[in-house]
Amino acid sequence: MSAILPVKPQLDAHPLDVGLYPLLSKIESPADLRQLPVELLPSLCAEIRHFLIHSLAVNPGHFASSMGAVEITVALHYVFDTPSDRIVWDVGHQAYVHKLLTGRAALFHTNRKLGGLSGFPFPDESPYDTFTAGHASNSISAALGMAVASANEEPKRNVVAVIGDASISGGLAFEGLNNAANSGSNLLIVLNDNDMSIDRNVGSLNSYLAHLTTSKFYNATRGVAYHICKGLHLYKDENHGRMTRFHNSLKSFITRETNIFEGLSIRYFGPFDGHDMKRLVKVFTELKDIRGPRLLHLRTVKGKGYAPAEADPANWHAPGRFDPATGQRDVDSRAMSPAKYQDVFGVTLAELAASDSRIVGITAAMLSGTSLSILQKEMPERTFDVGISEGHAVTFAAGLAREGKRPVVAIYSSFLQRAFDQIIHDVALQHLPVVFAIDRAGIVGEDGATHHGALDLAYLSAVPGLTIAAPRNEIYLRHLLYTALRPEADGPMAIRYPRGSGSITAWRKPMELLTPGKGEKLAAGTDVVILSIGTIADEVSKAIEAAKAEGISVAHYDMIFLKPIDTGILEEVAQSGLPVITIEDGTIKGGLGSAAVEWWADNGYSLRVKRMGIPDMFVPHGRVAQLKKLCCIDADSILTEIRHIISSQK
Numbered sequence: 001m002s003a004i005l006p007v008k009p010q011l012d013a014h015p016l017d018v019g020l021y022p023l024l025s026k027i028e029s030p031a032d033l034r035q036l037p038v039e040l041l042p043s044l045c046a047e048i049r050h051f052l053i054h055s056l057a058v059n060p061g062h063f064a065s066s067m068g069a070v071e072i073t074v075a076l077h078y079v080f081d082t083p084s085d086r087i088v089w090d091v092g093h094q095a096y097v098h099k100l101l102t103g104r105a106a107l108f109h110t111n112r113k114l115g116g117l118s119g120f121p122f123p124d125e126s127p128y129d130t131f132t133a134g135h136a137s138n139s140i141s142a143a144l145g146m147a148v149a150s151a152n153e154e155p156k157r158n159v160v161a162v163i164g165d166a167s168i169s170g171g172l173a174f175e176g177l178n179n180a181a182n183s184g185s186n187l188l189i190v191l192n193d194n195d196m197s198i199d200r201n202v203g204s205l206n207s208y209l210a211h212l213t214t215s216k217f218y219n220a221t222r223g224v225a226y227h228i229c230k231g232l233h234l235y236k237d238e239n240h241g242r243m244t245r246f247h248n249s250l251k252s253f254i255t256r257e258t259n260i261f262e263g264l265s266i267r268y269f270g271p272f273d274g275h276d277m278k279r280l281v282k283v284f285t286e287l288k289d290i291r292g293p294r295l296l297h298l299r300t301v302k303g304k305g306y307a308p309a310e311a312d313p314a315n316w317h318a319p320g321r322f323d324p325a326t327g328q329r330d331v332d333s334r335a336m337s338p339a340k341y342q343d344v345f346g347v348t349l350a351e352l353a354a355s356d357s358r359i360v361g362i363t364a365a366m367l368s369g370t371s372l373s374i375l376q377k378e379m380p381e382r383t384f385d386v387g388i389s390e391g392h393a394v395t396f397a398a399g400l401a402r403e404g405k406r407p408v409v410a411i412y413s414s415f416l417q418r419a420f421d422q423i424i425h426d427v428a429l430q431h432l433p434v435v436f437a438i439d440r441a442g443i444v445g446e447d448g449a450t451h452h453g454a455l456d457l458a459y460l461s462a463v464p465g466l467t468i469a470a471p472r473n474e475i476y477l478r479h480l481l482y483t484a485l486r487p488e489a490d491g492p493m494a495i496r497y498p499r500g501s502g503s504i505t506a507w508r509k510p511m512e513l514l515t516p517g518k519g520e521k522l523a524a525g526t527d528v529v530i531l532s533i534g535t536i537a538d539e540v541s542k543a544i545e546a547a548k549a550e551g552i553s554v555a556h557y558d559m560i561f562l563k564p565i566d567t568g569i570l571e572e573v574a575q576s577g578l579p580v581i582t583i584e585d586g587t588i589k590g591g592l593g594s595a596a597v598e599w600w601a602d603n604g605y606s607l608r609v610k611r612m613g614i615p616d617m618f619v620p621h622g623r624v625a626q627l628k629k630l631c632c633i634d635a636d637s638i639l640t641e642i643r644h645i646i647s648s649q650k
Contacts, residue, residue, distance in 0.1 A: 002124065004449060005617040005630060010115040013106035021047045028103050030077040030128075041078065041277045045070045048097055049305040051105070057324045061112055061119055061446075064303035064316040065093035065164075068194050068274075072162065072298060073097035075280035076190070079288060080158055086130045086146050090139035090163040090173075092120035093317075094192065102128035112446035114622030114630075120450060134450020135415065136388045137170030139163045140189060144176055147185040158288060159186065165193040166365060170388045180293040181264040188287055189266070189295040192274065194302040194313075261295045270297030275304060314368065338505045341497045342439055344474045346371030348481050348511070349408055349437075350378050358406040359485060362386065364393045370410035370439050390415050394422035394434070401432040406485055412440040413453025413496060420459060427492050428463045434492045435484045441470070441496035442534070442585030443614070443628055448621030453496070454614045457533075458590030460494055461563055467493040467516050468563040470534030474507035476560070482511035498535050498585065500624070517564035525555030528642055529573050529580045533559045533592045536585045536633060543638035552646055565595050574605040579645045581610045583633060588613035610641055 016025035023040060024047045027033050036044065048070050056063050074097065076087055082102075089095045099117065100108065104126065110116025121129040131142045143161035150157040167173060168191060180187050261268040269287065272279060280298075287296060302317075303309025308327030309316035321330040339347075353359040353375060360382045367373040367385050376383035386393045390411055397407035411419070416438060427434045441453035460468050467484075471477040477497055484493040493516075522537070523544060532540045537558050544554045555578070557569050573580060582593035593611030600607055614631050628634040 003618050004124070005615060005619050007115045007620055007622070007630065010110040010113060011107070012110075014109050015106050016051070021051060023047055024051060024100065024105060027101055027105070030082050030101055033074070033077055033101055036078075038078075038278060038281055041074055041281070045074055045277060046305075048074070048100060051100065051108075052096060053306055053324050055108055055111075056319075057322050059109055059111060059113070060318065060320045061096065062093040062318050063306075064309045064313045064319075065091075066096035067306055067309060068300045068302040068304045069094035069162075069192060070097050070304065071275050071277050071280055072190065072192060072300070073101065075277065075284050076160060076162070077101050078281055079284040080160060083127045083130070084155075085158040086143065086160065087128075088131045088139045088143040088146070088159070088161045089121050089133045090161065090167045091136045092133035094162070094164070095121050095133070098128070099126075102126055112448070112621050114620065114626045116621075118448055118621060119446060120448070132450065134447070135418065136167040137163070137173040139167070140173050140176030140180060140187075143189075144180050144183065144185060144187055147187045148183060151185060156186070158188065160188045160190060162190045162192060165191060165195065166388055171391060177261070177264055177266065181266050184292050186291050187293045189293070191270075191295055191297045192300055193271065193297060194300045265293075267292065267294035268297065269294065271299050272297070274298030274300035338474065338501045338503060339507065340371070340501050341474065341477060341499070342369070342371040343374070344477050344502075344507055345410070345437055345439070345481065345497070346374035347508075348478045350375045352482065352485050352511075353379055353382060356406065356485065356487070358404060360384065360400060360405050360407050361410060362393050362397050362400075362407055363410045364388055364390045364415065366410070366412065366415075366439075369412070370437070372410045390419040391422045394419040395426045397434045398422070398426040398430065398432050401427075401434050402430070406433060406435070408435045408437055408481075408485070410437040410439060412451070413438045413442075413456045414440065414444075414451050416456065417459065423460070423466075423492075424463055428465050431465055431491045433490055435481070436492065436494040437481070438494055438496040440499045442498045442536075443619065443624050443631070444499045445624045445627070446621050449618040452614075452619050453498075454587045454619065456494070456496055457562055457584065457586040457592065458594075461590060461595065465491050466563065467491065467561065468496075469493070469516075469561045470496045471560070472532075472535055472537040472558050474502045474504050475509050476514075478507070478509065478511045479514050480560075483514045483516070486513060496534065502535065503538060514560065517561050517566055519557055519559040519561065519566040519569050521555070521557050521569070523554065523556040525553040525578075527553045527578065528645055529555045529557070529576060529578045530638070531557050531559055531569070531573070531580065531582045531592065531596060533562055533584050534586075536583055539628070539633065539635045540583060540638060542635035543642060546635070546639050547642050550643075552642060554642060559592060562592055562595060565592075565599065567599060570596060570599050571603075574600055574603075574607060577607075579608040579610070579649070581612060581638070581641055581645070583612040583638060584614075585628075585633060586613055587616065589616050608645075610645065612638065612641065 018025045023044045107117055112119040118125055121133045123129050139161040143159045147159040259268055301310055302313035319329055361372045361375045362384045363370050363372045364386055365388045393409055397409045400407045438456055441456055444451050469480050471480050480495045530540050540556055547554050559566055582596050584592045588611055597609055612633055619627055
């Protein structure tokens with residue numbers, strides 16, 4: 001049984017215009033692609049870029065990454081026998097072209113819509129999607145597993161991992177590289193190097209890749225040496241390690257240098273122009289028959305083929321709707337009011353840092369995504385982007401805290417999962433005052449199952465000594481950040497808040513100190529009690545107003561803190577004897593509802609309780625409002641539950 005919450009699929013195909021897309025419209029699978037002469041492939045790439053521009057202009061998605069990977073994707077499917085040969089994508093931002101070539105072009109208008117195509121590779125969607133790819137740096141490890149699993153199968157299967165220069169800096173990618181070098185397995189790693197992740201890349205590996213070159217003379221000499229050795233039957237699969245060391249020695253002798261990949265005993269080829277179609281086909285064809293782990297380094301341009309995206313790839317990573325002719329984007333969302341929660345966080349942190357020199361900000365390749373860029377602009381020396389390395393970000397923060405700094409780690413909820421051990425071992429165990437600003441908590445929308453921040457309340461609640469809170473609005477986000485960074489604060493604290501904007505325009509209020517473990521009564525009532533945490537309070541308020549019109553009186557408490565939980569409120573609610581609804585924008589397992597029920601049970605209370613939250617399943621992609629309704633945590637669903645409780649008591 002699938003762990004994905006089921007939805008009705010959108011299957012209305014929109015066949016491509018043959019006049020606009022004479023080549024692309026005839027490709028239903030890579031087998032059709034392989035029928036084209038190589039001379040027509042640049043024309044196909046031009047059609048694909050035209051299609052992406054005009055499709056994503058009206059149905060937004062990840063734009064610049066896929067535009068930069070057009071030639072790589074076409075060449076891979078042209079040379080390799082997919083799906084028998086495996087292509088494993090990293091992150092998946094660059095995989096739209098892959099979807100167009102594997103039978104999904106006519107359904108691409110449903111991309112990221114409820115019941116439509118996923119915005120990322122998703123094995124349940126197509127046999128060509130070999131592995132789920134929503135988070136970074138997992139492709140090498142997954143592809144190595146596939147290569148090892150198929151090592152003794154006939155016919156021999158090729159396995160290719162396609163990873164970006166930002167993702168390869170992640171710790172998991174290095175672990176995969178190290179294991180691949182030792183295994184000798186038949187794995188090709190394609191490094192798509194565009195000097196970008198979402199924001200500009202940081203770190204020494206990025207600088208290294210930017211300057212990495214390989215001598216043409218060396219490549220030619222190595223090729224001759226390889227063919228001589230193969231002709232003399234000196235080169236066999238089991239001699240991979242010996243031959244790689246020979247190649248490394250040859251390279252060092254000729255060029256007086258080696259590189260990090262060959263230092264790991266991984267054959268390195270490149271760098272090559274990742275937009276040179278004919279060269280790519282030739283190189284992939286040559287590498288296809290070489291056994292053992294090898295890495296092909298390709299230089300590309302993020303946003304290639306669309307001038308506005310090439311000029312500003314960070315803002316064109318996911319630009320929203322735009323005019324294809326002019327590049328004019330619909331509305332600058334940062335100019336809209338009310339502000340995004342991430343901007344409220346960024347502005348507030350900068351305010352607090354101005355009055356406390358110990359405060360520093362840390363993020364993992366998400367300066368603009370978390371709005372830590374606001375602090376960076378004002379105090380660059382106190383802002384740290386550590387790249388796609390969430391575990392390192394947390395332990396780095398722990399080291400800063402140990403030396404008296406007040407670090408604030410801003411990471412998306414679903415990405416913070418990658419640092420769970422570091423939160424426990426390096427922060428909580430030492431009771432260090434690290435603040436976790438958890439962005440994109442709850443339902444996030446079109447990015448879907450890999451990105452929803454559904455699990456943070458549950459997985460963090462098990463960590464001893466960690467204070468966990470969620471603001472109901474922008475003003476309380478300011479209060480909580482102020483509380484977390486108060487001078488006398490000790491121990492770690494997590495503050496979760498959603499993607500997008502709230503409802504308050506005048507949020508720049510003076511910050512107030514809150515008492516950890518104290519909630520707030522928002523409304524009195526005599527029929528039903530609702531406990532909520534976080535911004536789901538808005539949906540509760542709407543339901544209460546509708547219930548009031550029907551003569552139903554509902555009490556509402558904003559718990560604010562999950563841990564420590566307000567036992568005074570729980571006692572008061574238990575004493576009232578009223579039926580209770582708990583609701584949260586997080587998994588129903590292990591969150592607010594579970595904590596409240598556990599406390600009541602431990603203290604001898606037997607109440608009628610209905611827990612509402614995200615079901616114990618992964619939530620698909622779609623608009624936030626659609627998904628809240630699907631999960632039954634919208635105002636209408638809350639009202640329905642209120643009515644049910646009242647009617648069952650009569």
